[in-house]
Amino acid sequence: AARLISLHLASHPEGGWLPPDRAADLLACYGITCARMVLATDEHTAVTAAALWDSPVVLKAYWPELVHKSDVGGVLLGLSGPDAVREGWRTLEERFGDRLAGVVVQEMAPHGVELLAGVDSDAVFGPLVAFGIGGTDTDLAADRGYRLAPLTAADAEDLVGASRAATLLAGYRGRPGGDPAAVRDVLSRLALLAAEQTCVTEAEINPLIATPDGVTAVDFRVRVE
Ligand code: ADP
Numbered sequence: 001a002a003r004l005i006s007l008h009l010a011s012h013p014e015g016g017w018l019p020p021d022r023a024a025d026l027l028a029c030y031g032i033t034c035a036r037m038v039l040a041t042d043e044h045t046a047v048t049a050a051a052l053w054d055s056p057v058v059l060k061a062y063w064p065e066l067v068h069k070s071d072v073g074g075v076l077l078g079l080s081g082p083d084a085v086r087e088g089w090r091t092l093e094e095r096f097g098d099r100l101a102g103v104v105v106q107e108m109a110p111h112g113v114e115l116l117a118g119v120d121s122d123a124v125f126g127p128l129v130a131f132g133i134g135g136t137d138t139d140l141a142a143d144r145g146y147r148l149a150p151l152t153a154a155d156a157e158d159l160v161g162a163s164r165a166a167t168l169l170a171g172y173r174g175r176p177g178g179d180p181a182a183v184r185d186v187l188s189r190l191a192l193l194a195a196e197q198t199c200v201t202e203a204e205i206n207p208l209i210a211t212p213d214g215v216t217a218v219d220f221r222v223r224v225e
Pocket residue numbers: 035058060067068069070071075077106107108109110114135136206207218219
């Protein structure tokens with residue numbers, strides 16, 4: 001894992017946001033489960049990648065400066081079969097033209113509670129772990145708590161327990177909830193990543209999808225310096 005991490009960082013000497021496939025590898029090095037994905041740069045690769053898994057896929061437009069993908073129509077969910085993937089690829093190409101640096105082909109994760117989990121480096125306090133309700137309406141939910149890294153088990157329990165996301169994890173209004181232990185585990189792993197990889201200045205998973213069986217990161221970014 002250490003060598004893979006050095007490779008990713010060495011391949012990005014100028015710093016900035018890592019490409020999504022490298023960010024996924026880095027999170028995986030820390031034991032954080034990410035939805036399986038391939039960053040494709042041509043239609044044929046996208047169609048081939050989509051056939052790797054049994055589940056439907058998501059196509060996501062990628063270029064380095066793109067932040068809110070769904071705001072610009074850059075996320076196509078639930079595509080099944082080669083024809084749908086091909087059509088999706090062409091839609092993104094038409095929509096974004098030369099800006100498109102690639103397309104993330106990603107396995108659809110099960111429905112669940114959408115959370116935000118991240119680490120930020122504060123100039124005074126060092127790494128801070130962030131947690132709250134995630135998804136595209138995360139800012140509207142305004143549910144964000146912070147704790148200093150390293151994160152103790154009690155800190156993680158506190159951070160999750162004090163959030164409004166805890167209500168969703170408990171199963172809100174008859175909806176399935178999520179496994180809070182798996183959520184706390186991801187927060188601890190992010191804190192460890194930030195503490196060990198001092199060149200990582202920011203990492204954010206949004207959403208981390210929680211179900212009663214576990215958690216899956218489906219959108220994430222990692223900034224290095
Ligand atoms: P952005 O935040 O840039 O708009 P996301 O990748 O977070 O783009 O996708 C937007 C929304 O689409 C997510 O909040 C989630 O609801 C859904 N979504 C994205 N990827 C997946 C996936 N792999 N499985 C299931 N749902 C997904």
